Amino acid sequence: MKILVGISRVPDTATRILVGKDGKSIDEQGVKFIINPYDEFALEEGLRIKEKFGGEVVTITVGPEPSKEIIRTALAMGADRAVLVKTNSSFDSFFTAKNIAIYAKEFNPDIILFGKQSVDYDSLAVPAMVSELLNFPLITIVSKLTIDGSKVVAERDVVGGREVVETTLPCVISAQKGLNEPRYPKLPDILKAKNKPIDERSPQETSPMYEIINMEIPHRARKNIILSDSDEDIAEIARLLHEDAKII
Amino acid sequence: MKKILVLIEVLENKIKRVSYELITAGRKIAEQTNYELLGVAFSSNTELLEKVKEFGLSKIILINNSTFEKYSVSLFSKALSQVVTKYQVEYVLLPAHTYGLEIAGRLAANLESPYISDCISLTIDNGKAIAKKPIYAGKAQINVLVDGNIKIFTLRPNVFTAEVNPTEKLEIEEFNPDVGDNDKKEVVVNSFRNEGKLDVLEAExxxxxxxxxxxxxxxxxxxxxxxxxxxxxxxxxxxxxxxxxxxxxxxxxxxxxxxxxxxxxxxxxxxxxxxxxxxxxxxxxxxxxxxxxxxxxxxxxxxxxxxxxxxxxxxxxxxxxxx
Known part of the structure; x- marks a missing residue:
């Protein structure tokens, strides 16, 4: 089984986001970067598929040079090798998808796994775009996956319920939290990962379709009426919910 | 005349509320651009669709064909891509939820057109669209200028208001997409409703x-x-x-x-x-x-x-x- 897993480098979710000097992107100073949390579920699933059926797990990243740090983590978790398409552009999902599709055509994977979204731009677009560019089936936001021969059965939450979707390999899957429990790399694996190859490439450019005008931090003025749990205060909160927020 | 296309989503014989939000957002773009507003629906229930008149939509492209009875992302996005091309659509508005998001991604790649997901505002300035979108889970947001012959947006549910703006007549035009069985790459084999349980995404x-x-x-x-x-x-x-x-x-x-x-x-x-x-x-x-x-x-x-x-x-x- 040839398994391709997309991984991206994102700020730690505990990061307080500040606008950078250019007014269009974040201030990266002091920001800790991690593997996109959803990509860890994708990678773990890829590793389990390999453990079950044999084969090879290759990760692909379309990102800047420092992405190598998170690629090393992925290799320590058990990926066999990695591809890094070097770019500083990260907002344009089509550019990312196109470059992943270009590599996929060369690698010919049986399955491509992604995190359901990258927690920086939160676009949820790359898995769908890659599937379209390759003419592969697509199942997104998957929290349970079973592969039997070339048959793929996936479960996912949809608004107000859950559904079971079937398709066949080769396909694109995007992973939701709950799909599995990602492993922590052990020290010998971390050392071994240092010798695993990272294939560095230049991207194929696509015509730019967007211009980020500015980035801003949303601010909502709050009333901040903080009271105690005395009977009178709670009655007052109920009154505010009724008269002020008008929700009851 | 160029068109604005909004997806009218029918689920279990009900039009999803977000569809009315899309109609209102689309109507506002129509007023600014003088384009025609079109709806597109995968449904066999034409009577149900009459409800869109209340929000000012007067034409629906109807895909009423047994192939489309069950949802499949690759099939639905292929059909939509044909609608966009046939009707000279410039703006496509879809809901930013599971189905809308995956359809939009495929559609955008198919048409090689710009796509901004999960928008919380959409305005037109000099023929160019400016979309506002939360990033880093809402810790920040960006305003993005989008240019192109076709522009695709998914709009976050519950953010755009659905405004009543009655219109008298609804024209329904049937469209038969050119698709085959091998375009239906995914099949929903089972689905469960969380009975009597509200979803946090849909609740007031x-x-x-x-x-x-x-x-x-x-x-x-x-x-x-x-x-x-x-x-x-x-x-x-x-x-x-x-x-x-x-x-x-x-x-x-x-x-x-x-x-x-x-x-x-x-x-x-x-x-x-x-x-x-x-x-x-x-x-x-x-x-x-x-x-x-x-x-x-x-x-x-x-x-x-x-x-x-x-x-x-x-x-x-x-x-x-x-x-």
């Missing part, structure tokens, strides 16, 4: 519990409060990671981003990841023992105190308004 009010609830056995307190308010039940990441509640209830950066009218946080301290998922709620009520908890900084109303004491009292007070 969400009541969430955090570590302060101390154990899953006390969650009935949260459920009772939710019940009185007609609210959906949510949870913090700590509570989900501890296995007390299912992941589909998780609100926050690795869960769902919600913007209800009222969000009630019970025993939730307000980690930055949680705040990201609920900070755009219209009103926020926090109940927490620790007066310095960060959740109070974003709250409109707060109760500093033990939730096991405060929630029953609050339920009692709220019931008075219901009578």
């Amino acid at each position: 009010i969400v009541v969430s519990g955090g570590r302060g609830i101390k154990g899953p056995e006390h969650y009935n307190l949260i459920e009772e409060l939710a019940n009185v308010l007609g609210a959906a039940v949510g949870a913090s990441r700590a509570v989900v990671d501890a296995g007390w509640r299912p992941h589909n209830e998780q609100v926050g950066q690795t869960g769902k981003t919600v913007s209800p009218t009222l969000y009630v946080a019970c025993g939730i301290s307000g980690a930055i990841q949680h705040l990201a998922g609920m900070a755009s709620s219209k009103f926020i009520l926090a109940i927490n023992k620790d007066k310095d908890a960060p959740i109070f900084k974003v709250a409109d109303y707060g109760i500093v105190g033990d939730l096991f004491n405060a929630i029953p009292k609050l339920i009692k007070e709220l019931k008075k308004y219901k009578e």
